[in-house]
Amino acid sequence: MIPAIVARRISAFILILLSPTPFAAAQSAASAGAEKPVAKLTYLLAGHLFDATGESVRENMVITVEDERIKSVTSAADLKIPPGANVVDLSHATVLPGLIDCHTHLGSRADRYNEIYEFKDTPFDHAFSGVVNARKTLEAGFTSVRDVGSDPFLAVDLRNSINAGYLVGPRIVASGPGISITGGHGDLNNYSPQTRVMMFPEERDYAIADGADQLRHVVRAQVKYGVDVIKIMSTGGVLSRGDSPGAAQYTLEELKAAADTAHMAGRKIAAHAHGTQGIKNAILAGIDSIEHASLIDDEGIRLAKEHGTYVVMDIYNDDYLLNEAPKYGLPVENLDKERMVGRLQRENFRKAFQAGVKMAFGTDAGVYPHGDNARQFFYMVKYGMTPAQAIRAATANAADLIGRSKDVGTIEPGKFADIVAVNSDPLADVRALEHVDFVMKSGVVYKDTRSFASHATTN
Numbered sequence: 001m002i003p004a005i006v007a008r009r010i011s012a013f014i015l016i017l018l019s020p021t022p023f024a025a026a027q028s029a030a031s032a033g034a035e036k037p038v039a040k041l042t043y044l045l046a047g048h049l050f051d052a053t054g055e056s057v058r059e060n061m062v063i064t065v066e067d068e069r070i071k072s073v074t075s076a077a078d079l080k081i082p083p084g085a086n087v088v089d090l091s092h093a094t095v096l097p098g099l100i101d102c103h104t105h106l107g108s109r110a111d112r113y114n115e116i117y118e119f120k121d122t123p124f125d126h127a128f129s130g131v132v133n134a135r136k137t138l139e140a141g142f143t144s145v146r147d148v149g150s151d152p153f154l155a156v157d158l159r160n161s162i163n164a165g166y167l168v169g170p171r172i173v174a175s176g177p178g179i180s181i182t183g184g185h186g187d188l189n190n191y192s193p194q195t196r197v198m199m200f201p202e203e204r205d206y207a208i209a210d211g212a213d214q215l216r217h218v219v220r221a222q223v224k225y226g227v228d229v230i231k232i233m234s235t236g237g238v239l240s241r242g243d244s245p246g247a248a249q250y251t252l253e254e255l256k257a258a259a260d261t262a263h264m265a266g267r268k269i270a271a272h273a274h275g276t277q278g279i280k281n282a283i284l285a286g287i288d289s290i291e292h293a294s295l296i297d298d299e300g301i302r303l304a305k306e307h308g309t310y311v312v313m314d315i316y317n318d319d320y321l322l323n324e325a326p327k328y329g330l331p332v333e334n335l336d337k338e339r340m341v342g343r344l345q346r347e348n349f350r351k352a353f354q355a356g357v358k359m360a361f362g363t364d365a366g367v368y369p370h371g372d373n374a375r376q377f378f379y380m381v382k383y384g385m386t387p388a389q390a391i392r393a394a395t396a397n398a399a400d401l402i403g404r405s406k407d408v409g410t411i412e413p414g415k416f417a418d419i420v421a422v423n424s425d426p427l428a429d430v431r432a433l434e435h436v437d438f439v440m441k442s443g444v445v446y447k448d449t450r451s452f453a454s455h456a457t458t459n
């Protein structure tokens, strides 16, 4: 039997590991050590620096990294790097903050559209995918993601394993399963009533809730199991059966109950919403971000501006769904729905951006293969943004939406050293970001193909 005091210590330790705010947990674990180890300094020579605090580029800068954070950002002319120092020569590259994708599903694979996988895949299959996809995502230059829907509570466990250093992956702001009405986008529809795939039938997989009381309960239960953010389905979806993307799926009153409960618990809440009315309901309910926002109209745009609501429009994956997913068994019903909303979404992206709605980068990775996240930048530029604006949507703005501006999103002293570099100039051709050459997260280098560093200099 474990003595009470030891048991209390063990549970305090477990609490630190399982803290719902993993960024803070990592810090308190570090500061709990008795003696402070000597700081490790790394000097990054940044030939062209886009720090994402604005839209400009500075030439010949040095980023000094102390352990896991940025210590200073200085002009190379003003800094004497000591001999023998640890120098990373990115002087031929464009250096920018680690990218952030606000809409991923790390547990999902883009080659399993045949509906048989609803029944064949186990939660372990999804977890194994999550391990592989987390690494791919980081190596693609995405040092933070918000994961908005997976088995209970895959994203929470993955986040904790990455934070503990056991797995390689991005920082994860984790949700639980997306919360849906009975028969809605998050439910298993149009099969026999005897068909069940739930892991937690009593709790309806922490995913199905009808009415304000059930919503309050499921939001609280998700918080209990460690989610950072709540995801709710405000309309039908493209990849679900038997529902319509244009149709609202919760009442305003239900959405309000969910949003208020999430906020009371200090969590943000994101709403999946394709349809015009469901978008407006979610904004009016006080939800923090509208995911997809495909059929947003002028009134929706006005409301989003008025309420300061972010929209996260996944305007790349239409290509993959229409061209590739049918090979992997995407049913005709879902293909037809994508044809209905995909192109409209791109036009509405342009309208919403031009009107000044707050926008953060999110791609629905998992619908298409993880690691291809940066392919969306091309479409963001094609539909109205400058490359600098698109990059800011995936850095400073994304950090604001996920509530982590203190730690990530720009290259500034005090922030985590989450830094990427590309060989060619992404501000001239944003597709450069599809091939990130260097990835650092928390001061640790995870990828370095430095073809551009043939002649390293240490002065």
Ligand SMILES: [Zn+2]
Residues within 6 Å of the ligand: 103, 104, 105, 148, 149, 364
């Ligand atoms: Zn999604």
